Amino acid sequence: MSRRLIYLDNNATTAMVPEAVREMVPFLSVYYGNPSSFYSLGQESKEALQSARRRVAGLLGCGEDALVFTSGGTESDNSALRSALRTSGKREVVTTAVEHPAVYRFCQELEREGYRIRWLPVGSDGRLDPADVARAIGSETAIVSVMWANNETGVLFPIREIGEICRAHGVLFHTDAVQATGKLPLHVAEMPIDFLSVSAHKFGGPKGVGVLYVREGVPFRPYLLGGSQERGRRAGTENVAAIVGMGRAAELAAERVGRFADRVGKLRDKFEKTILSELTEVRINGHRTERVPNTSNLCFQNVESEALLLELDRQGILASGGSACSTGSAKPSRVLVGMGLSAREAFASVRFSLGWNNTEEEIDWAAAAVVRAVRRIREKLPASLVAQ
Ligand SMILES: Cc1ncc(COP(=O)(O)O)c(C=O)c1O
Known part of the structure; x- marks a missing residue:
């Protein structure tokens, strides 16, 4: 592609x-x-x-x-x-x-x-x-x-x-x-x-x-x-x-709303399934089913979201480390901390939010890119950190 x-x-x-x-x-x-x-x-x-x-x-x-x-x-x-x-x-x-x-x-x-x-x-x-x-x-x-x-x-x-x-x-x-x-x-x-x-x-x-x-x-x-x-x-x-x-x-949007979950939700679920099956120490932030169908907020242990987002950006994949409005602030996400995540876990979290126009090919490509990027980042970590 x-x-x-x-x-x-x-x-x-x-x-x-x-x-x-x-x-x-x-x-x-x-x-x-x-x-x-x-x-x-x-x-x-x-x-x-x-x-x-x-x-x-x-x-x-x-x-x-x-x-x-x-x-x-x-x-x-x-x-x-x-x-x-x-x-x-x-x-x-x-x-x-x-x-x-x-x-x-x-x-x-x-x-x-x-x-x-x-x-x-x-x-x-x-x-x-x-x-x-x-x-x-x-x-x-x-x-x-x-x-x-x-x-x-x-x-x-x-x-x-x-x-x-x-x-x-x-x-x-x-x-x-x-x-x-x-x-x-x-x-x-x-x-x-x-x-x-x-x-x-x-x-x-x-x-x-x-x-x-x-x-x-x-x-x-x-x-x-x-x-x-x-x-x-x-x-x-x-x-x-x-x-x-x-x-x-x-x-x-009114014409599409009835099909949104079927179309976008299926892609989101496939995206998560690939990442969760290929990588260890990844968690979905938030309830698995009581969610809008397009959003996937993932916590990658021992990965700084900023490093992951930069790596993905280099490959043309755009996601976010928190809500857009708080980007640029060095504080961990208030929402994730409010759910009991540590600051470290919040800083290791990335939000992927899909849209009506995303294709299956894009999602497969993006999921594979996330897996590669997370592995690469983790490989560079000192062994003492990974063991934590
Ligand atoms: C839940 C929620 N409320 C309010 C807003 C603010 O909307 P607007 O950008 O139109 O002012 C946003 C935008 O990110 C949002 O996600």
Whole structure:
């Protein structure tokens, strides 16, 4: 096989689907009207927004009116939490120790502002016990925020069960579904969810655009104030071209979501099977089955992930040592440490995240390259280290 890129970092971002790029282009040139303008050029942009809203609603399985366009997952997460605190007047948030920084760091900031955050731990398989959620909710809890799928391990949290617990206690429930969208059918309207965050660049859409789902009847206070866009729920002239791209990507993701596990999950499982059978001292980080089908987080004992990633990069294989947002920091992954891994084990872990376009040939090639690279790195280790 010729040396080309094998992209296995789809949890960081995905390549845009060409259909979405094609639909966006006219909205960067010909149809430049402001959707709030009454004349036809503006109305064309407005109709494009409506069509995109319909398509995203189709992917999520909810009504169009529940969707607020945002600048992506981070804004959606921040907005949901801030809104819940403002509308409820309560002082407490229940969340987990393994959330994406878009929730985690926002909650740390809330702590500095004097709010109380109850950080729930996860087990060694990365799972969350819903009973812990029930125990953590108190009379001052404004909202529970628990991610649907973890960005580093892919581990799924029992969203329906947690949502039902929140309903029973009369507290709002937010889920960050950024890593679940397009990988599993979500059926959001049928779920006990009040707020849900989505980001377009994780399912073939452009970066810098996403949605916040706000269940009908749930009180909402906007995060950004200004114009009356998004029916007063998010001020600022809409990023029309990006929203159009997200809409088209959502439509394609909706067509594919039923086949995602079968196609991508099979490749992920084959990838892991090869590596686990060829190498010793390799472990899957996270529950084996309660995971999104595309993610494989592997701990290679006595291998520094940085060395492995560099070696793979030289061969055109792109993966990640943790979540993209924490790359560059010298700290071990908070998520892996939260699951009980030592710093050394966390630094020996690599996340491979597959996408719809990966082929079997690519995956076979990548698995063989990982095996070769790990063997080579381990061969260079002093015997004293290997014996540990
Ligand atoms: C689980 C999760 N939440 C939120 C985000 C942030 O989304 P965005 O990049 O659109 O702000 C990401 C992106 O990595 C993510 O994986």
